[in-house]
Amino acid sequence: MKLLHITVSPDLAGSASRMASAHLVEKLRAQHRNLEETKLDLAQQPLPHLEAFTIGAFFTRPEERNDAQLAAIQTSEQLVDQLFACDTLVISSPMWNLGLPSVLKAWFDHITRAGRTFAFTPAGTKVGLVSGKKVYCIVASGSVFAHGPFVQDDQFTPYIRVALEYIGITDVQFIRVDGTHDPASRATALPHALQTIDRLF
Numbered sequence: 234m235k236l237l238h239i240t241v242s243p244d245l246a247g248s249a250s251r252m253a254s255a256h257l258v259e260k261l262r263a264q265h266r267n268l269e270e271t272k273l274d275l276a277q278q279p280l281p282h283l284e285a286f287t288i289g290a291f292f293t294r295p296e297e298r299n300d301a302q303l304a305a306i307q308t309s310e311q312l313v314d315q316l317f318a319c320d321t322l323v324i325s326s327p328m329w330n331l332g333l334p335s336v337l338k339a340w341f342d343h344i345t346r347a348g349r350t351f352a353f354t355p356a357g358t359k360v361g362l363v364s365g366k367k368v369y370c371i372v373a374s375g376s377v378f379a380h381g382p383f384v385q386d387d388q389f390t391p392y393i394r395v396a397l398e399y400i401g402i403t404d405v406q407f408i409r410v411d412g413t414h415d416p417a418s419r420a421t422a423l424p425h426a427l428q429t430i431d432r433l434f
Contacts, residue, residue, distance in 0.1 A: 234265040237319035241326035241337050242373070243276040249410045250373035253426045254325030257369055257408070260434040261321065271315065275336040280308065282335070283342050291346060309343040316344050321367045322402075324393070328374040332388040341396050350400040361401020368397060368405045371426070375414035406433070 238258060242248035262268045281287075287309070290302035298306075316322070326337050333341075344350055351361050370393055378387040390407055397405055410426040412418030 234261070234268050234321060235319045236261060236268055236270045236321045236323065237273065237315060238270055238323045239273045239275065239325065239337075239340065241275050241324075241334050245276065248327070248373070249413050249423045249426070250325045250327055250371050252423060253371045253373070253408065253410050253430065254323055254369075256427050257323060257371065257430050260430060261323075264434065271319065273315070273340075275334075275340060279336045280312075280339040280343060282339050309346065312340065312343045313346060313349050316350070316363060316366075319366065321369070323369045323371070325371045326373070326389075328372050328378070328387070328389040331386050333392060345396065345400060359399075361399060363401040366402045366404065368402055369408060370405060371408045371410065373410035373413055373422075373426075375412070377412040377415055377418055379409050379411050408433075 236258065238254065240251055240254060242250050245251070258270065262270075286302075287305040290298060290305045291309070293302055324337070326334060347353075350363050351359055353359055370390075372389055372393075374387075374389075376383050378384060378390075393407075394405055397403070408426055408429050410422050413422045415422075
């Protein structure tokens with residue numbers, strides 16, 4: 234099995250999302266002895282945000298792209314190839330200000346590509362071109378968003394679900410490390426997430 238493991242938190246030593254995803258990968262490795270893990274650490278290797286020239290290159294016909302345009306889309310092309318090559322995707326991220334850290338949003342911007350990861354039929358219907366992938370998404374948040382007064386404030390999980398479905402991925406399992414800064418839950422947030430992972434496997 235080929236695994237693409239995306240980590241986002243800049244807290245390399247104490248991140249709850251990183252600890253939970255490491256535990257999940259251990260469980261996957263125990264089930265799949267031939268597991269090949271590719272790591273993409275967006276905190277240590279942040280992706281460039283899209284700008285006008287690169288976007289223009291995306292919308293230029295492949296056979297008409299010049300050398301500068303080919304160079305501009307090289308990172309995106311590599312990320313799309315990496316996504317297609319994996320069987321399972323693990324996304325491990327904190328929730329910041331109710332949504333995605335910008336480095337993770339940049340990854341989605343690079344891999345959401347007309348003609349590569351989604352397309353339109355002659356009738357105008359959009360179809361995702363990435364299929365057969367299982368996604369585990371670990372999200373750590375300072376407050377509790379799974380239940381209680383902040384449920385409607387969560388902009389992270391709806392975006393992830395819809396953005397993946399947009400390119401054809403519908404098998405998504407969310408694992409929350411919920412309330413890491415809440416006095417009522419911070420001691421149990423990570424243990425509960427690890428127990429959830431154990432139950433999954």
